[in-house]
Amino acid sequence: MLAFLSCLASVCCLSTAILVPITITSDWTGRFQGDLNFLITEEVVGWEVKINFSAPITLIDRLSMTHRLFQEWMGDVISHSPDNTHFTLVNKQHNGILHKGDTLHIQMFADGTKYDLNEVLEKSILFYEAQRSGKLPSTNRIPWRGDSALGDKGNNGEDLTGGWYDAGDHVKFNFPMAFSVTSLAWGLLEFKDAYVDAGQLDYMYDCLQWPLEYLMKCHVAPHEYYVQVGDGGQDHAYWGRPENMTMPRPAYKIDEQHPGSDVAAETAAAFAASYLVFKTRNGTFAEKLLEHAMQLFDFAEAFPGKYSDSVSAASAYYRSDAIEDEMCWGGIWMFLATKDPHYLQVAESNYISGAAWGQEFLNHMKPFIVKVLLYKVTKKDIYKTDLEATFTDWMPGGTIPYTPNGLAFRSQWGSNRYSANMALIAIMASLQGVHTQAYQKWAESQINLMLGDAGRSFVVGFGTNPPTQPHHRSSSCPMYPAPCSSFNMQRDGPNPHVLYGALVGGPNQNGQYTDKRSDYVSNEVACDYNAGFQSAVAGIKALYMRGDLP
Ligand SMILES: *[C@@H]1O[C@H](CO)[C@@H](O)[C@H](O)[C@H]1NC(C)=O
Ligand SMILES: *[C@@H]1O[C@H](CO)[C@@H](O)[C@H](O)[C@H]1NC(C)=O
Numbered sequence: 001m002l003a004f005l006s007c008l009a010s011v012c013c014l015s016t017a018i019l020v021p022i023t024i025t026s027d028w029t030g031r032f033q034g035d036l037n038f039l040i041t042e043e044v045v046g047w048e049v050k051i052n053f054s055a056p057i058t059l060i061d062r063l064s065m066t067h068r069l070f071q072e073w074m075g076d077v078i079s080h081s082p083d084n085t086h087f088t089l090v091n092k093q094h095n096g097i098l099h100k101g102d103t104l105h106i107q108m109f110a111d112g113t114k115y116d117l118n119e120v121l122e123k124s125i126l127f128y129e130a131q132r133s134g135k136l137p138s139t140n141r142i143p144w145r146g147d148s149a150l151g152d153k154g155n156n157g158e159d160l161t162g163g164w165y166d167a168g169d170h171v172k173f174n175f176p177m178a179f180s181v182t183s184l185a186w187g188l189l190e191f192k193d194a195y196v197d198a199g200q201l202d203y204m205y206d207c208l209q210w211p212l213e214y215l216m217k218c219h220v221a222p223h224e225y226y227v228q229v230g231d232g233g234q235d236h237a238y239w240g241r242p243e244n245m246t247m248p249r250p251a252y253k254i255d256e257q258h259p260g261s262d263v264a265a266e267t268a269a270a271f272a273a274s275y276l277v278f279k280t281r282n283g284t285f286a287e288k289l290l291e292h293a294m295q296l297f298d299f300a301e302a303f304p305g306k307y308s309d310s311v312s313a314a315s316a317y318y319r320s321d322a323i324e325d326e327m328c329w330g331g332i333w334m335f336l337a338t339k340d341p342h343y344l345q346v347a348e349s350n351y352i353s354g355a356a357w358g359q360e361f362l363n364h365m366k367p368f369i370v371k372v373l374l375y376k377v378t379k380k381d382i383y384k385t386d387l388e389a390t391f392t393d394w395m396p397g398g399t400i401p402y403t404p405n406g407l408a409f410r411s412q413w414g415s416n417r418y419s420a421n422m423a424l425i426a427i428m429a430s431l432q433g434v435h436t437q438a439y440q441k442w443a444e445s446q447i448n449l450m451l452g453d454a455g456r457s458f459v460v461g462f463g464t465n466p467p468t469q470p471h472h473r474s475s476s477c478p479m480y481p482a483p484c485s486s487f488n489m490q491r492d493g494p495n496p497h498v499l500y501g502a503l504v505g506g507p508n509q510n511g512q513y514t515d516k517r518s519d520y521v522s523n524e525v526a527c528d529y530n531a532g533f534q535s536a537v538a539g540i541k542a543l544y545m546r547g548d549l550p
């Protein structure tokens, strides 16, 4: 049974509408059969059935009805709401007449995703809105957020306001921020139809533009780039609202004497991917992105070095172990944006072969993700073989363990985000014809575990029994002027503000999870946690819409 799909239908054009619930008689993940039975209480000469579903339906087909002992193909869907949850059916000309005492039995087959993915997309975008730093625009939709960190500036007074706070804290780390932007931009590029259908396209452009404007501000000269604002130690010692921070917020930059090819190439990737996203939306903005991308990638190539060697403040948080994966990733995006073969050559020459798992805290994903894009661009077998080897490792029977519920469990700290990222890669690989069905099904199973299949939701403010205590400072503070301090971190009880759309860290290897704010391993949220997740959700929705998911 599809527990998720509650639905009420009514026949109208009667003196009183008849309301009945839908009975789901068969459920094949994603496709179901539903029956409606209306007992007719008066003479009817034409009818209309309105159906409200609790989740979007992509297609209703094979409607049939039993009407006075014979079965026939019946009515048509004449309209549906933009979000595909409300449908109106009308009778065909030959079956409009119903008599008192008849039962109108309607049987339908329909395709629907198991969870309301439109709602997930909408809420995930809201999470990024809650992470905004700087002067908020009048369009801000988060009532408990205000202007913050308006004094963020570079060593020469450059304006560095804006961007996203990294996680439950208030440091602005460009390395993960840029990676999140690239992952989100990639999802929008491939699955724009999903955002359009969900009514989220404009919000999604805004979502990306916010950090992009900031990343451009940070790039103060061709070979000078601020990569972090805020000191991890001082920031983490403060539990309170970003609007009320008073600690110093130092800014750290890379330059020719202090290089950082990884963060420069990563940011170039974000700009190049976003150039592709924005070029049909706002040519002026897109050209600015491309110019910054080219200068930063040039800097990354000409001055090799790891940024966490140059900026020690970053090394405890988002250390980089190697520059090859970002040079490869950035190179591919530069090639996709410019078609200049030089960039593809840089990408391929920095490719690290094999199914190897990067040990970097954040960059776990890049050694895999590049394989998909390189295969897409070159169609060379080596990339496909490496991709398959990676997934053999991740699928049941490989070296990656699974929780009892079926979540591929790479590591405890933020277990959900590893699987969400791999789900995105699986979907992207499936688009290249690599084990299409198996990879898509696996990806959907992983995402569904986060949305409710594990018996609860792991997305704040979404679905059944969602987390209420994300390890997140601003949403844990009551409305100003009530005080906020580490007491608000330690106390039990839901955060006063719902941090809609945030994917929390996730369960342990035994599938156990406790909704407890002080446990940041299971309950922190982060820009990079939601990025692969959101793009994977858009991908699954798009595959349903395109009729590609069985
Ligand atoms: C169905 O949805 C419409 C529009 O939201 C609403 O007006 C109507 O009352 C709903 N009907 C039922 C039976 O819930
Ligand atoms: C604290 O933050 C609130 C907004 O959340 C703001 O209205 C208030 O002015 C701030 N107070 C101080 C002292 O910064």
Ligand SMILES: *[C@@H]1O[C@H](CO)[C@@H](O)[C@H](O)[C@H]1NC(C)=O
Residues within 6 Å of the ligand: 282, 283, 284, 285, 288
């Ligand atoms: C396009 O981008 C430019 C440069 O960022 C900006 O000034 C302008 O307002 C944007 N136009 C639209 C229609 O968004």
